[in-house]
Amino acid sequence: MNHRISVTWKLFLAVVFTGVAIIFLLHDKISHTLTKNVRYWTQAGHTIPVSNNLSGQSCLTSTGILDSFIRAHSNIDNWRRVTTDVYVYSAYWDDRDRLERPSVVVIAAGFRKSKNLSSIECVFSNDTNSKESAANTTFEIMKEHHHKYASGIFFYCQPLFDKPSLYVTLKLKDIVDNIWIPIRKLTYDTKASVTNTTALCVRPIYGNLNISQSLAEFIAYYQAIGVSHFSFYNAGIANATLLFLTQLRKNGISITLNSWDLTEDLRSMWAMGQMAAIQDCIYRHMNYDLLVIVDLDEFIVPQKKYKTTLQKIVQDVDKRLANKSNFLWGSYVFRQTFFCVEYPSVNVNKNGNFNLITQTKLLHENKIWPYCDRSKYILRPQMVKMGGIHCVLKHLPGFKMYLFPSRSALVHHYREGIRFCKNKNVSLAVSNRAVLTYRQEILNSKALQTWIKFIKS
Numbered sequence: 001m002n003h004r005i006s007v008t009w010k011l012f013l014a015v016v017f018t019g020v021a022i023i024f025l026l027h028d029k030i031s032h033t034l035t036k037n038v039r040y041w042t043q044a045g046h047t048i049p050v051s052n053n054l055s056g057q058s059c060l061t062s063t064g065i066l067d068s069f070i071r072a073h074s075n076i077d078n079w080r081r082v083t084t085d086v087y088v089y090s091a092y093w094d095d096r097d098r099l100e101r102p103s104v105v106v107i108a109a110g111f112r113k114s115k116n117l118s119s120i121e122c123v124f125s126n127d128t129n130s131k132e133s134a135a136n137t138t139f140e141i142m143k144e145h146h147h148k149y150a151s152g153i154f155f156y157c158q159p160l161f162d163k164p165s166l167y168v169t170l171k172l173k174d175i176v177d178n179i180w181i182p183i184r185k186l187t188y189d190t191k192a193s194v195t196n197t198t199a200l201c202v203r204p205i206y207g208n209l210n211i212s213q214s215l216a217e218f219i220a221y222y223q224a225i226g227v228s229h230f231s232f233y234n235a236g237i238a239n240a241t242l243l244f245l246t247q248l249r250k251n252g253i254s255i256t257l258n259s260w261d262l263t264e265d266l267r268s269m270w271a272m273g274q275m276a277a278i279q280d281c282i283y284r285h286m287n288y289d290l291l292v293i294v295d296l297d298e299f300i301v302p303q304k305k306y307k308t309t310l311q312k313i314v315q316d317v318d319k320r321l322a323n324k325s326n327f328l329w330g331s332y333v334f335r336q337t338f339f340c341v342e343y344p345s346v347n348v349n350k351n352g353n354f355n356l357i358t359q360t361k362l363l364h365e366n367k368i369w370p371y372c373d374r375s376k377y378i379l380r381p382q383m384v385k386m387g388g389i390h391c392v393l394k395h396l397p398g399f400k401m402y403l404f405p406s407r408s409a410l411v412h413h414y415r416e417g418i419r420f421c422k423n424k425n426v427s428l429a430v431s432n433r434a435v436l437t438y439r440q441e442i443l444n445s446k447a448l449q450t451w452i453k454f455i456k457s
């Protein structure tokens with residue numbers, strides 16, 4: 001039975017994939033996808049001069065240094081199939097004050113049109129003997145559009161008593177497979193407003209990114225503006241890139257690498273399950289004051305001539321706009337513009353041996369995109385219920401999103417193949433030098449120093 005279903009899935013998947021691929025090619029939307037990102041980084045000439053027998057396959061079973069890196073720094077959560085059409089990644093005991101009642105939030109994914117979803121129930125356990133059905137199970141499909149076959153799904157499980165069990169699973173019609181997901185407790189500081197720690201979530205990535213220098217630039221830049229921790233989801237990152245991440249960690253840069261082994265069914269999720277990864281990242285980093293949600297080619301840049309941090313620009317907004325001492329915005333949205341990477345580089349000789357995209361590509365299209373359309377955001381994890389790709393989709397009651405004016409801060413998005421840039425009418429482009437303020441920090445960064453050592457070794 002399972003076999004037959006999985007054949008149907010595959011067939012359906014193939015048809016959907018072909019259809020979607022055609023539609024995307026026609027609409028130039030393929031640029032949205034991770035594949036395109038990877039291609040961009042490749043085209044931008046950021047080469048990784050190590051032997052490249054690297055394909056996009058998962059390295060989780062690898063041995064030696066990579067393996068110990070992964071074991072030491074990864075969470076043990078990963079995708080597991082719990083019913084015919086649903087997989088679970090992780091589960092959290094969500095007892096935040098502003099919720100009516102605590103519940104277990106299960107981050108899952110599966111066939112979003114399945115009629116089975118409404119019959120699925122949560123089951124709790126503390127050991128292999130005890131089992132207890134939830135008093136109430138509800139689900140919510142993560143809003144991903146794009147007509148994908150599979151989607152991220154939240155299951156909310158209400159226990160009989162407001163106390164967490166150790167494990168949870170999902171069952172359909174009394175069939176309980178013995179696949180128990182540990183329920184993680186949220187760690188957070190209820191006085192978050194007085195701390196200012198910032199973490200950054202990167203969506204699932206894979207392959208020989210061919211980007212390790214760009215990765216170093218990305219980390220260097222975000223550290224310069226106040227990010228202290230980086231969280232990656234490994235959907236099959238190539239060994240060379242993993243090795244580089246290992247070196248970064250050895251040099252004191254705080255990075256976690258989360259396993260993200262998608263089955264074939266789940267690979268049809270938008271951008272390798274970006275939405276589910278965002279939700280997991282939010283729950284996993286409840287102890288941080290702020291979380292930055294961006295892709296590897298996106299840089300949130302304060303538009304000031306002096307150095308500042310993300311914490312500072314957010315605090316300034318809170319001070320200016322709060323009318324109650326305890327009021328805080330739940331998230332902060334930044335509009336974006338595309339920078340033309342195919343235009344000639346400037347200031348190349350000011351960057352030592354590095355080919356820094358942020359420091360050499362200063363011209364962008366003459367358009368600033370609207371809020372929640374390609375924009376990126378910073379959120380306060382304790383105040384968010386569902387993150388999105390371009391802005392928060394649901395806050396906890398009482399919190400809203402703050403729309404950052406583009407003259408204060410802007411997402412610099414470096415991407416090849418944008419229509420505006422292809423026209424090559426440089427006179428129409430807009431010059432933006434704000435990011436040059438951080439050149440020295442980037443050049444002196446541990447991340448770039450690590451890169452230099454890495455390519456020499």
Ligand SMILES: *[C@@H]1O[C@H](CO)[C@@H](O)[C@H](O)[C@H]1NC(C)=O
Binds near residue numbers: 042047048052210
């Ligand atoms: C990496 O990029 C360089 C130049 O952009 C290219 O020649 C090389 O083939 C790329 N390597 C891989 C494995 O994609």
Ligand SMILES: *[C@@H]1O[C@H](CO)[C@@H](O)[C@H](O)[C@H]1NC(C)=O
Binds near residue numbers: 051052053
């Ligand atoms: C790449 O792999 C092939 C076989 O899989 C091997 O013959 C070749 O030597 C490898 N190249 C490098 C540079 O490691």
Ligand SMILES: *[C@@H]1O[C@H](CO)[C@@H](O)[C@H](O)[C@H]1NC(C)=O
Binds near residue numbers: 054059061064066238
């Ligand atoms: C990564 O390295 C391990 C051994 O360290 C090897 O078994 C595995 O095949 C490599 N993966 C890729 C994609 O090259």
Ligand SMILES: *[C@@H]1O[C@H](CO)[C@@H](O)[C@H](O)[C@H]1NC(C)=O
Binds near residue numbers: 005084085113172
């Ligand atoms: C719902 O679950 C049943 C039993 O596991 C399965 O036979 C059926 O195919 C599932 N429905 C869908 C739409 O996958």
Ligand SMILES: *[C@@H]1O[C@H](CO)[C@@H](O)[C@H](O)[C@H]1NC(C)=O
Binds near residue numbers: 125132161164165
């Ligand atoms: C597990 O233990 C907690 C408290 O220790 C209890 O409230 C809960 O009901 C137990 N769960 C099950 C399934 O027995």
Ligand SMILES: *[C@@H]1O[C@H](CO)[C@@H](O)[C@H](O)[C@H]1NC(C)=O
Binds near residue numbers: 135136138
């Ligand atoms: C289950 O939870 C939902 C959402 O919180 C609520 O609307 C519904 O009334 C609950 N059902 C029961 C039986 O408690």
Ligand SMILES: *[C@@H]1O[C@H](CO)[C@@H](O)[C@H](O)[C@H]1NC(C)=O
Binds near residue numbers: 226311312
């Ligand atoms: C965090 O806040 C403290 C006090 O306001 C400040 O001294 C410190 O520089 C801030 N850290 C960052 C990274 O902004």
Ligand SMILES: *[C@@H]1O[C@H](CO)[C@@H](O)[C@H](O)[C@H]1NC(C)=O
Binds near residue numbers: 323324
């Ligand atoms: C704070 O602002 C909200 C909406 O902006 C308003 O409804 C409320 O009355 C204000 N409270 C105070 C104390 O000014």
Ligand SMILES: *[C@@H]1O[C@H](CO)[C@@H](O)[C@H](O)[C@H]1NC(C)=O
Binds near residue numbers: 427428
């Ligand atoms: C570039 O844009 C300017 C301003 O719109 C226009 O005058 C000029 O003709 C354009 N040049 C080309 C080569 O299209």
